[in-house]
Amino acid sequence: MSESGSVTATGPDRAQEPDGVAAGVLDVAHGILEDLDVDIVLDRVLAAARDLTGARYAALGVLDAERTHLERFLTLGMDEETRRRVGQLPAGRGILGELIRDPAPLRIAELGSHPRSYGFPHGHPPMSSFLGVPLLVRGQPYGNLYLTDKRNGGEFTEQDEETVVLLSQFAGVAVDHARRYTEAERQRAELQRTVSALDATIQIARAVGGQTDLNAILGLVAKRGRALVAARALVIELTDGDELVVAAGAGELPGGLIGRRVPLAGTVAGAAARSRQTQHLTDELNRARYEQHGLGQLGLSARTGLVVPLVFRAQTLGVLVAIDQLEDGPFTAEHQRLLEAFAASAATAVATAQSAQEDRRRQRQAAAEAERTRWARELHDETLQNLANVKLILAAGQRAAAPEAMAAALRDGIGQLEADIASLRALITELRPAALDQLGVDAAVRALAERMGRSGLTVDTSITLGSEEDNAQPRLAPDLETGIYRTVQEALTNARKHGQAQRAVVEITEQGRHVTVSVRDDGVGFDPAVKTEGFGLLGMHERVELLDGTLTISSARGTGTTVVAVMPVRHRAAAPDARVSSG
Numbered sequence: 341m342s343e344s345g346s347v348t349a350t351g352p353d354r355a356q357e358p359d360g361v362a363a364g365v366l367d368v369a370h371g372i373l374e375d376l377d378v379d380i381v382l383d384r385v386l387a388a389a390r391d392l393t394g395a396r397y398a399a400l401g402v403l404d405a406e407r408t409h410l411e412r413f414l415t416l417g418m419d420e421e422t423r424r425r426v427g428q429l430p431a432g433r434g435i436l437g438e439l440i441r442d443p444a445p446l447r448i449a450e451l452g453s454h455p456r457s458y459g460f461p462h463g464h465p466p467m468s469s470f471l472g473v474p475l476l477v478r479g480q481p482y483g484n485l486y487l488t489d490k491r492n493g494g495e496f497t498e499q500d501e502e503t504v505v506l507l508s509q510f511a512g513v514a515v516d517h518a519r520r521y522t523e524a525e526r527q528r529a530e531l532q533r534t535v536s537a538l539d540a541t542i543q544i545a546r547a548v549g550g551q552t553d554l555n556a557i558l559g560l561v562a563k564r565g566r567a568l569v570a571a572r573a574l575v576i577e578l579t580d581g582d583e584l585v586v587a588a589g590a591g592e593l594p595g596g597l598i599g600r601r602v603p604l605a606g607t608v609a610g611a612a613a614r615s616r617q618t619q620h621l622t623d624e625l626n627r628a629r630y631e632q633h634g635l636g637q638l639g640l641s642a643r644t645g646l647v648v649p650l651v652f653r654a655q656t657l658g659v660l661v662a663i664d665q666l667e668d669g670p671f672t673a674e675h676q677r678l679l680e681a682f683a684a685s686a687a688t689a690v691a692t693a694q695s696a697q698e699d700r701r702r703q704r705q706a707a708a709e710a711e712r713t714r715w716a717r718e719l720h721d722e723t724l725q726n727l728a729n730v731k732l733i734l735a736a737g738q739r740a741a742a743p744e745a746m747a748a749a750l751r752d753g754i755g756q757l758e759a760d761i762a763s764l765r766a767l768i769t770e771l772r773p774a775a776l777d778q779l780g781v782d783a784a785v786r787a788l789a790e791r792m793g794r795s796g797l798t799v800d801t802s803i804t805l806g807s808e809e810d811n812a813q814p815r816l817a818p819d820l821e822t823g824i825y826r827t828v829q830e831a832l833t834n835a836r837k838h839g840q841a842q843r844a845v846v847e848i849t850e851q852g853r854h855v856t857v858s859v860r861d862d863g864v865g866f867d868p869a870v871k872t873e874g875f876g877l878l879g880m881h882e883r884v885e886l887l888d889g890t891l892t893i894s895s896a897r898g899t900g901t902t903v904v905a906v907m908p909v910r911h912r913a914a915a916p917d918a919r920v921s922s923g
Contacts, residue, residue: 378518385475385511386416389485392507393500396489397467400475401436407481408440418465426464435470439484443474445505449495451488471496473504477512477519485511530674554693558588561660561686566590568682569646569675571662575635576650577602577609578658578690584609586638587658594639607634612647613656618676621645635661644670648679650687657690781805781821785828785846792844797836803848805855806909816855817910823887824848824857824907830880831859831903839863839901850909857905865895880905 382400390398397417404411413430415423430436435454438446448454448470467488475483485504490496558576566574573591577584583601604610608629612619619626621642630636630645642663650657660683665671776784782803789799806813815821828846835841841863849856868877877893880903884891889907 378515378522381511381514381518382414385485385507385514386414389473389487389504389507390416392503393471393487393496394491395471395487395496396491397465397487399486400483401430401486402483403440403481410436410440410483412483422465435472436484436486439472439474439486440481443476443481443484445474445501446470446472447496447498447501469495471500471504473501473508475508475511475515477516482512482515554690554697555588557689557693559590561689562588562590565660565662565679565682565686569662569671569679570666572664572666573640574663575640575661576658576690577635577661578650579604579613579656584613584658586635591663597635597638597640600638602634602638606632608647609634609659609661612649612659616649616651616656618649618680619647620671621647622670635663646671646676646679648676648683650683650690652687652691655691657687657694660686776821776825780815781824781848784821784825785848788825788829788832789846792832792836795836797832797841798843799832799846800843801846801848803846805848805850806911814912816850817912820855820887820907820910823883823889824855824905826883827857827880827891827903827905828859831861831901835859835861835863835901839865841900853909854906855909857903857907859903860900861902862900865897865899865901867897868893868895 382402386398386400389395389400395417397415399416400414401410402412402414403409410430418426435446435448435451450468451470452468454470469488469490471487473485474481475485485508487496487500487504562574562576565571571591573589573593575589575593575597576587578587579585580601582604584604584607586597586600586602589598602609604613606629608619608621608626611626611629621627621630621644626647630642636642640663644664646660646662648660648662650659660679662671662675662679665675775787782805785803786801789801792799805816816824828848832844832846835844839861841861844859844861847856847858880893881891884905884907887907889905892904893901894904895901
């Protein structure tokens with residue numbers, strides 16, 4: 341329909357007699373009210389108005405927010421070729437504007453006779469009779485129904501007007517109902533996104549409480565962040581000096597991306613890190629930075645993206661980079677809000693893990709230094725002093741004139757050297773017992789128990805390994821044997837030195853896919869929640885974790901200590917059968 345008024349209608353002439361109009365309107369209204377989509381409601385109203393009045397052309401104009409012009413214009417009756425010739429749809433001037441200025445029904449016998457009519461655009465089909473009815477929603481103008489050209493060639497009647505007014509009233513209720521439903525759905529979707537963000541934040545908080553491994557935290561953050569905004573990929577870059585390190589990622593990532601480095605300067609991630617403000621890849625400058633210097637240069641292409649800084653206590657730790665929305669649309673302001681809220685929690689988790697990692701590094705250095713100091717003291721206080729005594733004994737014998745004195749000095753020197761050799765052998769055994777490599781963990785642990793017995797700690801052992809029961813089965817893998825031995829050694833050393841224990845029980849059992857190591861003592865115990873120096877607990881935990889196992893330490897003051905390690909079983913590669921001939 342043109343500005344002077346035109347619409348469209350195809351299909352049979354179904355204008356109804358007065359006694360059937362009400363039933364027809366109610367039937368149509370029932371169908372309209374069943375729909376919860378505004379666009380479908382408008383399409384049905386348009387078709388029903390044409391059908392009930394026998395109009396050839398029909399249109400429905402939707403007002404803009406100011407209710408001064410038409411924002412949308414739906415038509416029915418014109419074919420695509422005619423619509424193409426007509427060109428731009430009307431905005432609400434001429435006769436169409438009459439209902440905008442005065443929202444009341446308007447019937448015209450001949451469009452060209454109305455004073456506000458100024459004709460049709462080129463290519464527009466001719467139209468004569470006109471009926472316009474406002475569409476009100478909750479008492480406010482929402483749009484207008486326009487009908488032209490009765491199929492029988494006559495004018496629109498008063499009955500037609502009443503019919504369309506009644507239909508318009510039902511339509512207003514239906515549009516209001518559909519809009520309320522759409523708004524409720526929007527709020528429900530927003531609530532769902534909020535719940536998802538809260539769930540992701542809770543997961544990160546739980547990870548902080550139960551996990552301090554940085555790589556595990558980064559992996560969790562990448563997966564949760566990607567799911568939160570439905571991104572094709574999400575990458576975490578951490579700052580390292582004047583560079584960014586690709587530390588973790590989830591989704592569709594090119595091979596070899598993790599661990600790569602890009603400079604802070606000149607990259608969109610660097611801009612986000614410096615400004616502590618989210619950056620969008622839709623920005624032309626940011627896209628150039630991404631493609632030329634950032635992740636784009638490393639093979640991760642992007643149509644759209646969000647780069648959100650990870651900020652903890654005014655320090656930028658890195659950035660989250662979300663790439664491409666899976667629904668093929670751009671990231672919205674809602675996506676940005678969700679990811680920024682998530683990044684705040686993620687930054688706390690990453691900072692906590694980094695702090696724990698740094699603490700472990702310092703503790704390892706301190707433990708290693710303490711161990712070096714112990715060996716240095718052991719060698720200085722005993723071995724070197726004893727060797728100095730040997731030197732004095734031999735020097736005294738050399739000065740003695742009597743053969744008997746020289747022989748006595750030699751005997752004393754030899755005896756002292758034998759004691760020193762035994763002491764050095766004990767030190768070497770403590771560092772790495774030969775039995776562990778030559779005979780296996782069973783023999784090494786039993787020898788350790790014997791040595792502990794000589795130092796005052798009685799140790800009972802119970803060792804059941806698959807290789808002991810079945811000689812055809814290979815021994816445990818070397819690193820696993822070492823881990824078992826060191827766990828037992830550290831637990832027994834703690835029991836003797838710190839726990840003041842008199843007796844301990846060592847049980848090593850290989851069952852199924854796991855080997856379990858248990859060390860119980862009757863010592864004074866300790867509080868595991870209180871940090872202590874010299875117990876070697878950190879070393880035991882890390883050694884077991886490196887073997888993909890778990891370590892549990894149960895103790896309390898006055899009740900002794902129980903150390904339990906459970907590790908996956910791995911065996912050495914089977915040796916070639918010597919009986920197989922090489923020829």
